[in-house]
Amino acid sequence: xxxxxxxxxxxxLGRVERNIANMAGLAARHGIALRPHVKSHKxxxxxxxxxxxxxxxxxCQKLSEAEVMADAGVTDIxxxxxxxxxxxxxxxxxxxxxxxxxxxxxxxxGAQAIGAALKSRGLELDALVxxxxxxxxxxxxxxxVGEFATRLAAIPGLRFAGVMGYEGQIYSGAHIGDVAAEAExxxxxxxxxxxxxxxxxxxxxxxxxxATAAARLASLHPGITEMRCGSYIFxxxxxxxxxxxxxxxxxxxxxxxxxxxxxxxxxxIDAGAKALSLAQTPGRPGYGLVLGHEASTIKRLSDEHGIIxxxxxxxxxxxxxxxxxxxxxTLVNEFxxxxxxxxxxxxxxxxxxxxxxxx
Amino acid sequence: xxxxxxxxxxxxLGRVERNIANMAGLAARHGIALRPHVKSHKxxxxxxxxxxxxxxxxxCQKLSEAEVMADAGVTDIxxxxxxxxxxxxxxxxxxxxxxxxxxxxxxxxGAQAIGAALKSRGLELDALVxxxxxxxxxxxxxxxVGEFATRLAAIPGLRFAGVMGYEGQIYSGAHIGDVAAEAExxxxxxxxxxxxxxxxxxxxxxxxxxATAAARLASLHPGITEMRCGSYIFxxxxxxxxxxxxxxxxxxxxxxxxxxxxxxxxxxIDAGAKALSLAQTPGRPGYGLVLGHEASTIKRLSDEHGIIxxxxxxxxxxxxxxxxxxxxxTLVNEFxxxxxxxxxxxxxxxxxxxxxxxx
Numbered sequence: 001x002x003x004x005x006x007x008x009x010x011x012x013l014g015r016v017e018r019n020i021a022n023m024a025g026l027a028a029r030h031g032i033a034l035r036p037h038v039k040s041h042k043x044x045x046x047x048x049x050x051x052x053x054x055x056x057x058x059x060c061q062k063l064s065e066a067e068v069m070a071d072a073g074v075t076d077i078x079x080x081x082x083x084x085x086x087x088x089x090x091x092x093x094x095x096x097x098x099x100x101x102x103x104x105x106x107x108x109x110g111a112q113a114i115g116a117a118l119k120s121r122g123l124e125l126d127a128l129v130x131x132x133x134x135x136x137x138x139x140x141x142x143x144x145v146g147e148f149a150t151r152l153a154a155i156p157g158l159r160f161a162g163v164m165g166y167e168g169q170i171y172s173g174a175h176i177g178d179v180a181a182e183a184e185x186x187x188x189x190x191x192x193x194x195x196x197x198x199x200x201x202x203x204x205x206x207x208x209x210x211a212t213a214a215a216r217l218a219s220l221h222p223g224i225t226e227m228r229c230g231s232y233i234f235x236x237x238x239x240x241x242x243x244x245x246x247x248x249x250x251x252x253x254x255x256x257x258x259x260x261x262x263x264x265x266x267x268x269i270d271a272g273a274k275a276l277s278l279a280q281t282p283g284r285p286g287y288g289l290v291l292g293h294e295a296s297t298i299k300r301l302s303d304e305h306g307i308i309x310x311x312x313x314x315x316x317x318x319x320x321x322x323x324x325x326x327x328x329x330t331l332v333n334e335f336x337x338x339x340x341x342x343x344x345x346x347x348x349x350x351x352x353x354x355x356x357x358x359x
Numbered sequence: 360x361x362x363x364x365x366x367x368x369x370x371x372l373g374r375v376e377r378n379i380a381n382m383a384g385l386a387a388r389h390g391i392a393l394r395p396h397v398k399s400h401k402x403x404x405x406x407x408x409x410x411x412x413x414x415x416x417x418x419c420q421k422l423s424e425a426e427v428m429a430d431a432g433v434t435d436i437x438x439x440x441x442x443x444x445x446x447x448x449x450x451x452x453x454x455x456x457x458x459x460x461x462x463x464x465x466x467x468x469g470a471q472a473i474g475a476a477l478k479s480r481g482l483e484l485d486a487l488v489x490x491x492x493x494x495x496x497x498x499x500x501x502x503x504v505g506e507f508a509t510r511l512a513a514i515p516g517l518r519f520a521g522v523m524g525y526e527g528q529i530y531s532g533a534h535i536g537d538v539a540a541e542a543e544x545x546x547x548x549x550x551x552x553x554x555x556x557x558x559x560x561x562x563x564x565x566x567x568x569x570a571t572a573a574a575r576l577a578s579l580h581p582g583i584t585e586m587r588c589g590s591y592i593f594x595x596x597x598x599x600x601x602x603x604x605x606x607x608x609x610x611x612x613x614x615x616x617x618x619x620x621x622x623x624x625x626x627x628i629d630a631g632a633k634a635l636s637l638a639q640t641p642g643r644p645g646y647g648l649v650l651g652h653e654a655s656t657i658k659r660l661s662d663e664h665g666i667i668x669x670x671x672x673x674x675x676x677x678x679x680x681x682x683x684x685x686x687x688x689t690l691v692n693e694f695x696x697x698x699x700x701x702x703x704x705x706x707x708x709x710x711x712x713x714x715x716x717x718x
Contacts, residue, residue: 005718081629082627085364136622140621141621257447259440259441260466260489270440278636307495317468329662330632330637334717356715358634
């Protein structure tokens with residue numbers, strides 16, 4: 001590790017292996033399918049490790065991520081975001097030719113466009129209806145799910161497979177102190193959706209939810225058949241704040257060098273907004289935790305500099321520090337590769353194959 | 360443009376050409392060297408356009424950016440950040456063998472390490488002393504510059520070339536409403552540095568400052584010989600807030616598609632934190648301006664979704680919108696290519712060659 005240039009994204013292999021095993025164990029104990037979200041790492045080798053640990057497939061957020069993972073041999077992929085527009089719908093249909101693909105929809109118009117493309121190729125695609133679990137992003141209202149599923153059933157080229165939702169509001173500043181209560185409220189909305197389906201006589205094969213910090217609750221909640229958690233693989237300060245990880249579960253750090261100590265009570269490192277990203281942790285000041293300097297705060301980020309307000313022991317010129325990030329998901333998108341380390345030695349150098357898969 | 364998949368980074372070529380010509384004209388009228396910062400675009404073709412318009416060289420923020428630009432044939436490069444650590448110092452020395460390179464220093468220790476590497480190759484490298492102009496990032500205090508330059512002169516392998524500073528505080532929330540006054544305060548600190556140099560009898564060949572929004576003031580300020588502005592090439596909402604650009608000077612937009620209008624007074628687009636970045640504009644809510652929907656606000660960003668609070672006219676499913684970003688510098692790092700457009704037609708597809716040049 002001492003020979004690595006900085007900034008570098010460093011992965012603690014022991015922690016990653018433990019994190020993967022723990023989540024796989026939780027899902028297995030409760031008989032729930034685990035379909036990890038690979039936007040959390042964007043690395044083919046890590047997706048394979050998750051599949052080997054028992055994952056039934058993977059989740060992607062972008063079509064281009066799914067294309068990368070399909071090229072690498074992953075065969076069962078859910079794209080957990082609406083696919084809209086003629087170019088993307090054609091790409092989706094192309095991908096459906098080569099892997100077991102599942103799509104999500106929350107509009108009849110969107111579903112019809114996808115169905116038409118699939119039908120013209122003689123295919124039928126599994127579709128999950130997205131339900132708004134209170135995150136207020138995409139998704140139909142829980143009470144409308146039954147009617148929507150009925151309309152979906154009439155669209156050629158699509159096959160209703162169930163419902164999915166993302167309980168992302170648990171990570172918001174308003175709720176991060178009480179994740180369990182907020183997750184319960186999200187799953188009450190899910191229950192309403194399931195009642196709405198039952199009213200029209202539709203049985204969902206798959207009932208899928210998403211967030212790592214709610215995984216224990218989700219695994220106990222009746223009706224949920226699948227979890228799409230991603231963050232658990234690396235964790236970060238947001239997961240620590242949400243109570244779902246300890247600092248020693250955080251597997252991804254940015255190794256950085258102190259560039260300047262010219263000003264008193266200040267140190268400048270070579271990791272800025274283009275390395276750490278500007279993501280924040282609700283209720284926590286700064287842009288990451290500097291290990292060994294826990295009293296200090298990364299106060300500001302320029303594009304390529306982090307400016308640390310020093311409390312406690314001083315920093316040395318050229319000192320190399322490990323930073324636990326606020327969010328690993330924006331972080332992994334900033335690096336072309338990540339380095340897997342065990343006992344201070346580099347064991348793996350993984351290309352972040354799906355980095356920048358923006359379309 | 361209608362055939363482009365989304366999200367895509369779209370560049371208005373007419374605006375870019377005008378922005379380049381205007382800044383080149385300002386520098387030429389005042390007899391000041393312009394050394395544009397290429398972190399603002401990371402594109403070889405745009406660096407060439409700036410050089411053809413009269414730039415004396417380019418500025419990079421990272422060694423790896425400089426390596427990319429040198430490979431592409433750029434011959435005169437300033438790296439405007441401290442180069443620290445044995446790996447980077449060797450790379451710096453390698454690069455100094457093939458281009459006219461200038462480095463910046465703010466510590467004797469850092470300068471000695473660079474000097475030793477250069478001297479061992481029989482080279483001498485131009486070094487600028489970084490002065491803290493009030494941004495409180497890197498740089499020695501203005502009153503200490505004379506003494507520091509004297510010590511620098513005694514280090515073999517380095518040649519004192521002058522001073523540089525970055526007046527980045529003008530973009531902070533506290534100052535963005537009165538950029539001129541804050542820039543004047545920054546240049547008063549620069550004057551103190553020049554007095555400090557004069558006291559020890561040292562004449563700086565180069566006196567270099569940085570920010571686009573201060574360029575008019577810098578061009579009038581006695582003693583300043585070089586401007587490293589970068590933002591002017593594309594501009595963004597931060598430049599608009601700083602009063603240095605109009606909305607019609609903003610040349611970079613993100614083309615995005617509406618994915619979901621399932622909730623009332625809300626629209627979800629396919630550009631999130633991994634496209635627009637989480638950069639904000641002081642005093643302005645949201646994560647960018649949606650052209651044609653100026654009353655609406657991009658209220659939240661997930662990794663791959665932007666959530667718009669709709670005011671005024673509604674959004675349509677599948678509608679394609681152009682978004683003016685808060686900050687173009689974090690933005691360009693999110694895209695592998697950018698598309699140059701004129702009169703609604705694609706003329707150029709440029710790889711963002713220095714994207715992710717993090718080390």
